[in-house]
Amino acid sequence: MWDIIKLLVNTTVLAATLRMATPLLFTAVGGIFSERSGVVNIGLEGMMLIGAFTAVAVSYSTGSAWLGVLGALLAGALMGFIHGIASIKYRANQVVSGTAINIFAGGLTVYLQRLIFNMAGVSPAVPRIADVELPLISKIPLIGPVIGKQNPMVYLALLIVVGAHIVIFKTVWGLRLRSVGEHPGAADSVGINVYKTRYVAVTLSGALAGVGGAYLSVAHLSRFVEGMTAGRGFIALAAMIFGKWNPLGALGACLFFGYADALQMRLQEIGIPTQFVQMLPYILTMVALVGLIGRAVAPKASGEPYVKEG
Amino acid sequence: MAIVLEMKGITKQFPGVLANDRISFDVEEGEIHALVGENGSGKSTLMSILYGLYRADAGEIHVRGQRVQINEPRDAINLKIGMVFQHFMLVEPLTVAENIVLGSEIKRGPFLDYDRAVAEVERLSESYGLKIDPRAKIQDLSVGLQQRVEILKALYRGAEILILDEPTAVLTPQEVDDLMEVMHNLRAKGTSIIFITHKIREVLAISDRVTVLRRGKKVGTKATADTNPQDLAEMMVGREVLLQVEKDEAKPGEDVLEVRDLVVKDSRGAYKVNGVSLTVRRGEILGIAGVEGNGQTELVECLAGLIHPESGQVFLGGKDITDWPPLRIKQAGLGYVPEDRHRRGLVLDYSIADNLILGLHTEAPFRKRFGVQDFKAIRDNAGKLVEAFDIRPPYPHQPARKLSGGNQQKVVVAREFDRNPELLICAQPTRGVDIGAIEFIHQQVVAQRDRGAAVLLVSAELDEILSLSDRIAVMYNGKIVAVLPREEADEHKLGFLMLGGRLEDYKAGGGNNVAG
Numbered sequence: 001m002w003d004i005i006k007l008l009v010n011t012t013v014l015a016a017t018l019r020m021a022t023p024l025l026f027t028a029v030g031g032i033f034s035e036r037s038g039v040v041n042i043g044l045e046g047m048m049l050i051g052a053f054t055a056v057a058v059s060y061s062t063g064s065a066w067l068g069v070l071g072a073l074l075a076g077a078l079m080g081f082i083h084g085i086a087s088i089k090y091r092a093n094q095v096v097s098g099t100a101i102n103i104f105a106g107g108l109t110v111y112l113q114r115l116i117f118n119m120a121g122v123s124p125a126v127p128r129i130a131d132v133e134l135p136l137i138s139k140i141p142l143i144g145p146v147i148g149k150q151n152p153m154v155y156l157a158l159l160i161v162v163g164a165h166i167v168i169f170k171t172v173w174g175l176r177l178r179s180v181g182e183h184p185g186a187a188d189s190v191g192i193n194v195y196k197t198r199y200v201a202v203t204l205s206g207a208l209a210g211v212g213g214a215y216l217s218v219a220h221l222s223r224f225v226e227g228m229t230a231g232r233g234f235i236a237l238a239a240m241i242f243g244k245w246n247p248l249g250a251l252g253a254c255l256f257f258g259y260a261d262a263l264q265m266r267l268q269e270i271g272i273p274t275q276f277v278q279m280l281p282y283i284l285t286m287v288a289l290v291g292l293i294g295r296a297v298a299p300k301a302s303g304e305p306y307v308k309e310g
Numbered sequence: 311m312a313i314v315l316e317m318k319g320i321t322k323q324f325p326g327v328l329a330n331d332r333i334s335f336d337v338e339e340g341e342i343h344a345l346v347g348e349n350g351s352g353k354s355t356l357m358s359i360l361y362g363l364y365r366a367d368a369g370e371i372h373v374r375g376q377r378v379q380i381n382e383p384r385d386a387i388n389l390k391i392g393m394v395f396q397h398f399m400l401v402e403p404l405t406v407a408e409n410i411v412l413g414s415e416i417k418r419g420p421f422l423d424y425d426r427a428v429a430e431v432e433r434l435s436e437s438y439g440l441k442i443d444p445r446a447k448i449q450d451l452s453v454g455l456q457q458r459v460e461i462l463k464a465l466y467r468g469a470e471i472l473i474l475d476e477p478t479a480v481l482t483p484q485e486v487d488d489l490m491e492v493m494h495n496l497r498a499k500g501t502s503i504i505f506i507t508h509k510i511r512e513v514l515a516i517s518d519r520v521t522v523l524r525r526g527k528k529v530g531t532k533a534t535a536d537t538n539p540q541d542l543a544e545m546m547v548g549r550e551v552l553l554q555v556e557k558d559e560a561k562p563g564e565d566v567l568e569v570r571d572l573v574v575k576d577s578r579g580a581y582k583v584n585g586v587s588l589t590v591r592r593g594e595i596l597g598i599a600g601v602e603g604n605g606q607t608e609l610v611e612c613l614a615g616l617i618h619p620e621s622g623q624v625f626l627g628g629k630d631i632t633d634w635p636p637l638r639i640k641q642a643g644l645g646y647v648p649e650d651r652h653r654r655g656l657v658l659d660y661s662i663a664d665n666l667i668l669g670l671h672t673e674a675p676f677r678k679r680f681g682v683q684d685f686k687a688i689r690d691n692a693g694k695l696v697e698a699f700d701i702r703p704p705y706p707h708q709p710a711r712k713l714s715g716g717n718q719q720k721v722v723v724a725r726e727f728d729r730n731p732e733l734l735i736c737a738q739p740t741r742g743v744d745i746g747a748i749e750f751i752h753q754q755v756v757a758q759r760d761r762g763a764a765v766l767l768v769s770a771e772l773d774e775i776l777s778l779s780d781r782i783a784v785m786y787n788g789k790i791v792a793v794l795p796r797e798e799a800d801e802h803k804l805g806f807l808m809l810g811g812r813l814e815d816y817k818a819g820g821g822n823n824v825a826g
Contacts, residue, residue: 172415172422178413179401186399190413190463191384300402 007270011145013262018147018154021079021258023048023212023229025157027236028243029164030208034080035245036168038181038199038301042098043083044209045233048106051076051210052217053109056224057139059126065218066129069153069211076210077203079105084202088195091305092158102233108262110226121226128222129153148182153211153219160208177201181299184306194306209233231282238285245299257301312339313375315360315471320369322355329355330366331526333613337471342493342503344517344534346510348546348744349714352526353506357473360504362386368541368594373471388720392464393473393556396480398456400448407431409445409719410463434465439495450740454485461492465501470493472496473504478512479742482515482602482772490516508546508744510539547746548636557756560780565625566764567613567733572622574608582608583619584788590733590764595755597767597779598790599804605788606768611736614646615639616654640669645731645758647722649738649768654711655722662708666725700726700750704778716747723751727758737768752778772801786810 034041051072060084067117079101092300094201117123122190131151138148168174177197179187217224235257242256243249254291260281267277315337321430330352337343347353359363360371362380371378373389380386386393387689400409407427416423416430433445440458448456457477464472474493478486489620493503493516505517513520514534520544522529529545567590574583583605590596600606601610611617613624615636616748624632631639641644648654667688675687692706699720701713710718723739735754739747755778759765771773775782776799783793784807790814806816 025544142699170422171418173419173420175404175412175415175422178404182401182403183399186401186409187412189383189395190385192413 013266014146016262017255017259018254020261021254022154022157023232024210024236024239024254024257025161025216027233028239028254029160029238029247030205031237032245032247033201034205035302036177036181036299038299039198039202039207040094040303042095043101044236045229046102047076047079047206047209048213048229048233049105049109050079051213052228053224054124055214055218056123059218063127065127068218069214072209072210072214077207080203080206084199088198094303123224125222129219148307151219153215159245161251181301184301192309235285257281312820314339316372318370319358322366324587330528333528337502339502340497340500341514341518342497342505344505344520345512346513346520346546347523348508348510349716350521353523387467387505390468390470392467392469394460394477396475398457398460402449402458406442406446407460409448410461410466413825414467434462440492454488471502475506503789510542510658522546542746551745555752555756555777560594562594564625566592568625570623573620574612575620581788586790588783588790592762592764593759595759595765595778596781597775597782598785599775599782599808600768601808602783604785606785610735610768610811613735643732645726645729645734647726647736647739651718651722656718658711659709660826661707662710662721663688663712665721666692666695695724695728716743719743723754727754731763735761737764772804773792784808
C-alpha cells in the first residue's frame with residue numbers, strides 16, 4: 001500500500017505535474033480572457049501550435065530562446081486578432097472560425113517546418129530556456145525538489161495566473177470585461193466599448209496560447225515536433241470550464257490534468273501498457289467535465305456576436 | 311414651476327411608419343408626467359429619441375432652456391437624463407454596487423474602489439429611500455429590486471429627469487405600490503419623472519399631468535386632476551371604450567370542471583397547490599383572484615395537463631382526466647389561454663396561420679391523409695379568424711413575432727375560442743394588452759360564457775376579476791380561502807382575503823383589516 005502511494009505521490013511526480021501544467025496554464029488563462037469577453041476561442045490549440053513553431057524558428061535564427069517566446073507571443077496575438085475580426089466584426093460562427101484556425105495551424109506549421117528546416121517530423125535542436133534553481137527554496141525538504149528547480153516559464157505561468165485573477169476581479173477593466181461577456185447591451189448602454197474590449201481580450205488570449213505553445217518547444221523540449229500540442233489547447237479549454245472561467249480555478253484544474261500527465265509517464269515506467277496510460281489524462285478530463293457540467297455556468301453572452309442598435 | 315425639458319415638433323419616420331409626427335412635449339421640474347398610449351402609439355420612440363437611442367428626423371430638444379443635440383445615451387446622461395428600460399440593463403452575476411458604478415467607476419489607480427462604490431450606493435439608497443443591499447448579486451434579487459437598482463444607476467449618474475419605460479408591466483401589485491412610493495420620494499427631491507404606461511389606473515394614481523399619444527400623434531396634455539378614466543381611454547383609443555363589461559345575468563347549468571383535493575408540488579418539492587377543490591359550471595365565469603405566486607400558475611398548468619399533480623382528481627364533463635396528456639385534454643374540450651403567451655401560447659417564429667392551428671394540426675380539416683397538411687384549410691382558417699378577431703396587421707403569413715402584444719394575444723384567443731370549448735381556462739388573458747384589445751377580449755370571454763362554456767378566469771388584475779366573474783374564488787398560499795358570489799365581493803374585501811385574511815374576520819368598510 002505504502003509503495004503504491006509512494007509511486008503515485010512523490011516529489012518527482014509533483015515536479016513533473018508542475019511542468020506538465022504550465023502550457024495548459026498559459027492557454028487556459030488566455031481562454032478565460034476571451035470567453036469572459038464573450039468570444040468562444042476554440043482555436044487555442046492552433047494558436048499554441050503556431051506559438052510552438054514560431055518560438056523554435058525565432059530561437060533557431062536568433063539564438064535566443066526568450067526572443068523565441070516573444071515571437072510566439074506575437075504570432076499567437078496575430079492569430080487571436082484574426083479570430084477577433086472573424087467573430088466580432090464579421091460575426092462568423094465562433095466555433096467554425098476557431099476550428100478553421102486549428103486546421104490552418106496544423107497545415108501551416110508542417111509546411112513551414114519542411115520549408116525552413118528541410119526536415120520531416122522534427123526540427124533540429126534549438127537553444128532552449130534553461131531551468132533555474134531558486135536559492136533557499138530549493139533547499140527546503142519536500143517543497144524544494146518540487147518547486148525549487150524548475151523552468152523560469154513555470155514560475156512565469158504561476159505569476160500570470162495570479163495577475164490574471166487580479167486583473168479580472170479587481171480592476172476596472174476586469175469589471176468591464178465581465179460585463180461585456182455577460183450582457184453587452186448593458187455595457188454599451190453605460191458607454192463601454194464592447195467591440196474594443198472583445199478585440200483586446202481575444203488578442204490577449206491568442207498571445208497567451210502562443211506562449212503556452214512556446215513552453216512546449218523551447219522550454220520543455222528544444223525542438224518543434226509536428227502536432228506537438230497534441231490536444232493540449234482543448235485540455236486547456238476543459239481546464240477553463242472546470243475552473244469556472246476563473247484563473248485560480250483553472251490553476252487547480254491544470255494541476256489536476258498535469259498530474260494525470262505526469263502519472264502517465266510514471267506508470268509507463270512500471271510496465272502498464274502505454275496506450276492505456278496515455279488515455280488517462282483524457283479519460284480524467286471527461287470524468288471531470290461530466291461530473292461538473294451541471295455547475296459550470298459560462299459567461300452568458302459567450303459565443304454571441306453583439307450588434308449595436310440604431 | 312420651471313420647465314426642465316421641452317421637445318418640439320419631434321418627427322421620426324421608420325420604413326412604412328411615421329412613428330412620431332410633430333410631437334411636442336414638456337416636463338416641469340419635480341413633476342410626474344405620465345406618457346400614455348397604446349402599443350405602437352410612438353411613446354417608446356419618442357423616449358428613445360430623448361435618450362439618444364434614435365435620432366429624430368426633425369424637431370428640437372431643449373433641456374433647462376438650452377437647445378441640445380442628443381446623439382447617444384452618453385449625451386443624455388451628461389444632460390442628467392436617465393432611463394430605466396423595460397428589459398433591465400443589468401449584469402446578473404455582478405453585485406448591485408458593481409452594476410451601479412459600471413462605466414463610471416470609482417477608481418484607485420487601475421483598480422475598482424469597491425468599498426467606496428458600496429458606500430456611495432448606500433448613501434444614495436439612504437437619501438432617496440430606496441433600500442437595497444449593495445453587495446447582493448443581481449441574480450439573487452426580485453424583479454422589483456432589480457428595477458430599484460436601475461433607478462439607482464440613473465441617480466448615481468446624476469439623473470434629474472428620469473424616464474421609466476412601462477415600469478409596472480413586470481411588477482407584482484405590492485411591488486407596484488413600492489414603486490409608487492419611490493416615485494413620490496423622487497418627486498419630493500425635485501426629480502422629474504416621465505412615466506410611460508398604458509394602465510389608466512396608474513396614471514390617475516400618481517401623475518401630475520398626462521400626455522396621450524395615438525398613432526404617432528399627440529392627442530393632448532391634461533392635468534391629471536382634470537381627467538377621468540373614460541376620458542383617458544377615449545383619448546388613447548380614439549373612440550368610446552367600454553371600461554365596464556356589459557353582460558347579462560349568468561344562467562349556470564351543470565358542472566363542467568370539477569377539481570377534488572388537488573395537490574401540486576414544484577420541482578423543488580414545495581407545495582404550490584395544497585388541496586384545492588372547486589367546480590365551474592356551464593354558462594358561468596369563475597374568477598380566481600390572488601396575488602401572483604400563490605399557486606394559480608401551477609393550478610392552471612395542472613388542469614391543462616402540463617404538470618402532474620401529486621394527488622387529487624380532475625373531472626372534465628364527468629370524465630376523470632387526471633394525468634391525461636395535454637393534447638388529449640384539449641381534444642376532450644379544453645380551451646386554454648396560457649398566462650405566458652411567448653412561452654406557452656405561440657411559436658413566435660411561426661406564421662400567424664400556423665399559430666392558429668397549433669394543437670389542432672393533427673385533426674381534420676388541417677390534416678389530410680398520410681399526415682400531409684392541408685394548406686388551403688390552414689389558409690382559409692387563418693383568413694376567417696384574422697377577420698373575426700380583428701388581428702392587425704391582417705397578414706396571416708407573417709411571423710407571430712412581428713405582432714404587438716395585444717394582437718399576439720388575439721391569435722391565442724382566436725385559436726382557443728373558435729373551437730367552442732366546453733371548458734375555457736383564461737390565465738391573465740389581458741396581460742400586456744392595449745385597452746382596445748382588452749375590451750375586445752373581455753367581450754369574447756362573455757360571449758363564450760353565454761354560448762354555454764364553463765370559464766375559469768385567473769387574473770392578477772382585480773378590476774378584471776370583478777368586471778367579468780360570476781363567482782370569485784380567492785387563492786392564497788396554494789389554497790382556495792374563499793368563494794364568493796360576485797354581488798358579495800368588492801375590491802377591499804378581495805384585497806383583504808388575497809393577503810391572507812380570513813373571511814370571518816372581515817369587517818365591511820373597515821380600513822385596517824390587514825395587520826402589518
